[in-house]
Amino acid sequence: MLPVDDQLKIITSGTMQIVPMDELKAKLAKGEPLNIKLGVDPTSPDLHLGHAVPLRKMRQFQDLGHRVTLIIGNGTALIGDPSGRDSTRPPLTEEQVEANAKTYVEQAAKVLDMDKTTIVHNGDWLKPLDLQSMLRLMSHFNVARILEREDFHNRYANQMPIALHEFIYPVLQAYDSVVIKSDLEMGGNDQIFNLLAGRDLMRAEGMEQQVALTMPLLVGLDGHKKMSKSYGNYVGLTDKPNDMFGKLMSIADEVVPMYFRLCSTLPIDEVDAIEAEFKAGTADPYARKRQLARNICDLYHGEGAGQRAQDAFDAQFKRAEVPEDIPEFPAADIQVNDQGQVYLAKLMADCGLASSVGEARRFIDGGGVKVDGVTIAAKAYNVDPATLVAGTVIQHGKRKFVRIA
RNA sequence: GGGGAUGUGGCACAGCGGCAACUGCGGCGGACUGUAAAUCCGCUCCCUCUGGGUUCCCUGGUUCGAGUCCAGGCAUCCCCA
Numbered sequence: 240m241l242p243v244d245d246q247l248k249i250i251t252s253g254t255m256q257i258v259p260m261d262e263l264k265a266k267l268a269k270g271e272p273l274n275i276k277l278g279v280d281p282t283s284p285d286l287h288l289g290h291a292v293p294l295r296k297m298r299q300f301q302d303l304g305h306r307v308t309l310i311i312g313n314g315t316a317l318i319g320d321p322s323g324r325d326s327t328r329p330p331l332t333e334e335q336v337e338a339n340a341k342t343y344v345e346q347a348a349k350v351l352d353m354d355k356t357t358i359v360h361n362g363d364w365l366k367p368l369d370l371q372s373m374l375r376l377m378s379h380f381n382v383a384r385i386l387e388r389e390d391f392h393n394r395y396a397n398q399m400p401i402a403l404h405e406f407i408y409p410v411l412q413a414y415d416s417v418v419i420k421s422d423l424e425m426g427g428n429d430q431i432f433n434l435l436a437g438r439d440l441m442r443a444e445g446m447e448q449q450v451a452l453t454m455p456l457l458v459g460l461d462g463h464k465k466m467s468k469s470y471g472n473y474v475g476l477t478d479k480p481n482d483m484f485g486k487l488m489s490i491a492d493e494v495v496p497m498y499f500r501l502c503s504t505l506p507i508d509e510v511d512a513i514e515a516e517f518k519a520g521t522a523d524p525y526a527r528k529r530q531l532a533r534n535i536c537d538l539y540h541g542e543g544a545g546q547r548a549q550d551a552f553d554a555q556f557k558r559a560e561v562p563e564d565i566p567e568f569p570a571a572d573i574q575v576n577d578q579g580q581v582y583l584a585k586l587m588a589d590c591g592l593a594s595s596v597g598e599a600r601r602f603i604d605g606g607g608v609k610v611d612g613v614t615i616a617a618k619a620y621n622v623d624p625a626t627l628v629a630g631t632v633i634q635h636g637k638r639k640f641v642r643i644a
Numbered sequence: 645g646g647g648g649a650u651g652u653g654g655c656a657c658a659g660c661g662g663c664a665a666c667u668g669c670g671g672c673g674g675a676c677u678g679u680a681a682a683u684c685c686g687c688u689c690c691c692u693c694u695g696g697g698u699u700c701c702c703u704g705g706u707u708c709g710a711g712u713c714c715a716g717g718c719a720u721c722c723c724c725a
Contacts, residue, residue, distance in 0.1 A: 400720060462680085471671085489679050525678045556679055582692060598672090601687055607673035620692070636673060 240304045243267045249299050252507045253292075253500040255428045255453040258435070263450045266422050273305045276421035276449065278361075278412060279347075280312055280320050281339040286346045287473035288535070289457040289466035292501045293425045294350040296454055301355045308357045308419050309347070311340040314365030315415075318408045320433075346476045349539055361415050376410050379443045380436070385409065388432045409433045413440035416449050423450040457501055462491025480540045481562070484548035485638070487532035492524040495531060503534045561632050566591065567644035570629050580621035583608075583633075590641045592633060602635055609634040
């Protein structure tokens with residue numbers, strides 16, 4: 240294993256908080272592999288780059304010789320983590336949890352070294368807990384402390400409901416740490432309370448306490464709000480390379496260095512250099528953004544994927560060419576009306592370019608619809624069927640295409 | 645258990661009984677660009693649309709007419725116990 244200081248340089252890169260740092264140093268100084276814990280909240284089967292931030296940090300731990308325990312939260316899923324939420328999560332069924340956990344592991348495997356990863360289910364020890372044990376665990380916590388949490392506090396202050404069972408979530412998560420005897424637990428910054436709850440409970444049980452390490456929440460494509468599926472500002476780990484590349488090109492300039500640090504595979508020294516470049520104002524944001532997008536495409540889709548995505552991107556947006564891989568709509572399904580015309584708005588709704596006929600009309604009136612590169616005039620909803628032969632491309636905006644087949 | 649307040653389109657916030665419903669945010673499209681930022685313009689319930697249909701927590705009622713008034717319910721929050 241590397242000397243403690245060298246390990247720390249890698250471990251601390253991009254982290255938000257490490258509490259307490261002294262204990263981490265002491266644990267590392269033993270020279271033995273640490274048990275790194277990450278709890279998986281099996282509510283969202285589709286992971287995005289934000290989820291990958293802690294995973295990448297775990298991978299760095301693995302590369303340093305440490306071990307990772309991935310906890311599938313099939314027990315805690317009965318509650319749903321209230322962290323950062325402004326409303327109660329709906330409970331999941333056992334089947335949903337298992338299905339979600341499976342896709343989670345598949346996606347996480349792109350980042351983690353699965354040979355150094357242990358997967359366990361916390362339902363195995365949480366579900367057999369009897370009332371007496373539950374009460375004993377709960378007695379180590381108090382309501383005022385839990386209410387101090389920002390999310391609960393906000394919900395309380397904003398007159399939003401808080402269900403009683405949501406208070407138990409940190410208790411159960413803390414108990415996981417006791418069971419697996421974790422040395423360090425990772426999480427997003429909104430997890431800090433839950434991670435510290437683990438420390439409290441371990442001390443109460445007379446164990447060596449885990450260290451809490453949090454990673455910043457990744458900001459989304461808009462550069463302001465956190466990356467989240469519900470905000471629609473995310474890059475999915477399973478996004479096609481071309482989508483991934485395009486989305487990454489649209490991030491705000493200011494967040495490029497942070498994306499390099501939290502999402503790319505670039506060595507720390509190079510990330511430091513890029514960050515300094517941006518700070519000094521000498522950076523070429525466009526070129527750096529392209530480098531970033533290539534790197535991340537390579538990470539999730541294999542070496543060379545980034546370059547191919549960049550070529551496709553340049554063709555579509557620099558040279559305004561129609562991309563190769565676009566949805567098709569069979570010519571046979573095109574409906575002709577009484578006048579022998581094709582009602583274009585209806586066709587657009589049918590082939591998925593618009594969610595309703597009325598919406599398609601608005602798109603046309605707004606000048607955002609092209610057929611074979613020619614903009615359709617406002618109100619020109621009817622089109623001669625002869626112009627819609629196989630190979631014709633209908634386009635809405637800059638990035639939505641359908642080819643008649 | 646008692647008292648009070650609130651419930652409007654993705655979110656926020658308006659709405660003397662005549663409203664498809666003000667405004668802001670967000671989203672989409674166009675111009676300009678580096679699919680960045682900033683700025684400007686248009687659209688943003690459904691419908692082959694100078695018109696029609698269905699909406700303002702739910703159910704009834706008053707009225708020519710109700711998001712707006714009345715009654716009962718449901719939900720959330722606050723105060724007291």
